Amino acid sequence: MGLGEASARGTAMDRDCLSCIKYLMFVFNFLIFLGGSFLLGVGVWVLVDPTGFKEIVAANPLLFTGVYIILAMGGMLFLLGFLGCCGAIRENKCLLMFFFMLILVIFLAELAAAILAFIFREHLTREYFTKELKRHYQGYNNTDVFTGTWNAIMNTFDCCGVNSPVDFEESLFRRINPNEMVPAACCRRGSHPGDSAYIPQEECLMGNMLFRNNKGCYSAVVDYFELYIYVAGALAIVVLTIELFAMVFAMCLFRGIQ
Numbered sequence: 001m002g003l004g005e006a007s008a009r010g011t012a013m014d015r016d017c018l019s020c021i022k023y024l025m026f027v028f029n030f031l032i033f034l035g036g037s038f039l040l041g042v043g044v045w046v047l048v049d050p051t052g053f054k055e056i057v058a059a060n061p062l063l064f065t066g067v068y069i070i071l072a073m074g075g076m077l078f079l080l081g082f083l084g085c086c087g088a089i090r091e092n093k094c095l096l097m098f099f100f101m102l103i104l105v106i107f108l109a110e111l112a113a114a115i116l117a118f119i120f121r122e123h124l125t126r127e128y129f130t131k132e133l134k135r136h137y138q139g140y141n142n143t144d145v146f147t148g149t150w151n152a153i154m155n156t157f158d159c160c161g162v163n164s165p166v167d168f169e170e171s172l173f174r175r176i177n178p179n180e181m182v183p184a185a186c187c188r189r190g191s192h193p194g195d196s197a198y199i200p201q202e203e204c205l206m207g208n209m210l211f212r213n214n215k216g217c218y219s220a221v222v223d224y225f226e227l228y229i230y231v232a233g234a235l236a237i238v239v240l241t242i243e244l245f246a247m248v249f250a251m252c253l254f255r256g257i258q
Contacts (some may be wrong), residue, residue, distance in 0.1 A: 018256040025088040025249045028242075033081025039074030043067055076106070084246070091257045100250040107243045110236070126218050130162040134171040140184045151185040157224060159217035160186035165207070167216070181207030188213055 046067050080102060087095030138147045154160060161167030165182045168174055173183060187204035188211055204211035 018253065021249055021253050021256070022088050022091065025246075025253060026085055028246065028249070029081045029084030029088065031081075032077050033085060036074050036077030036079070036081055039070050040078055041074075043071035043074055047071075080106075084250070087250070088253060091253070093254055093257055096250050096254045096257075100247055100254065103243050103247050103250070107240065107247070110240065110243075114236075126162055129218060130167055133162055133167055137168075137171065137173050137183075139173050139177050139180075151183070153217050153221070154183075154185040154213070155189075157217055157220040158188070158213045159215045159220040160213045161216055162218045163216040164214060165212060180205045182212055186212045 080099070083095055083099040083102065086092065087099050132146075133150065136144075136146045137150055138144055140147075140151060160182060165186060168182055174180075177183075182205065184201060184205065187201050200211065
């Protein structure tokens with residue numbers, strides 16, 4: 001009799017534990033589902049917004065790429081949250097296994113990306129960017145992706161070159177444009193002719209320091225994103241931890257379902 005009671009008590013505890021894991025996983029994945037829905041909504045709104053924001057984004061390659069990254073992340077989180085919620089609430093072993101495999105693939109991809117970033121970290125140095133800029137930058141040419149990206153960076157961050165305007169000496173840009181010391185993207189943005197803030201572009205192109213941006217883009221970008229880099233690093237650790245717990249929860253629930 002005692003053994004039967006102990007066995008029944010153990011079975012009840014197992015059932016309660018399984019039920020707790022089930023509802024924890026449902027709440028956890030519902031939050032992921034809401035986050036994915038929010039990111040998808042923001043991405044779609046930017047792409048179809050009729051107020052003109054769409055044109056601003058389309059004109060800036062950095063923002064344009066960012067919108068599609070947000071859409072991809074939103075879609076991935078939306079799918080993950082949906083699969084997790086359905087698998088948990090319906091106790092469907094097939095959905096739970098698919099959810100587990102999807103999270104495992106994402107986890108391994110993030111781990112591979114971190115390893116590759118560490119291996120190729122020398123490609124993020126000032127010297128590497130300076131060498132590439134000297135070799136490939138053509139000037140105010142919107143048909144070349146490399147040049148267009150650099151123009152967007154210099155316009156966005158009000159900077160010039162990687163380290164300074166000196167980077168354009170002995171470069172492809174100077175060979176194509178021998179009469180210009182710096183590209184138009186390096187010029188400070190003014191108003192209209194006649195305004196006190198107007199900046200003559202000819203003076204800038206001839207190398208006048210008063211009319212051009214003299215700060216290098218490497219420092220400008222690092223200064224701008226310094227806080228975000230630490231936040232992104234902390235967020236990456238949190239995301240990896242959550243993914244590990246999600247895999248554990250999914251597998252526990254999978255094994256507990258009869």
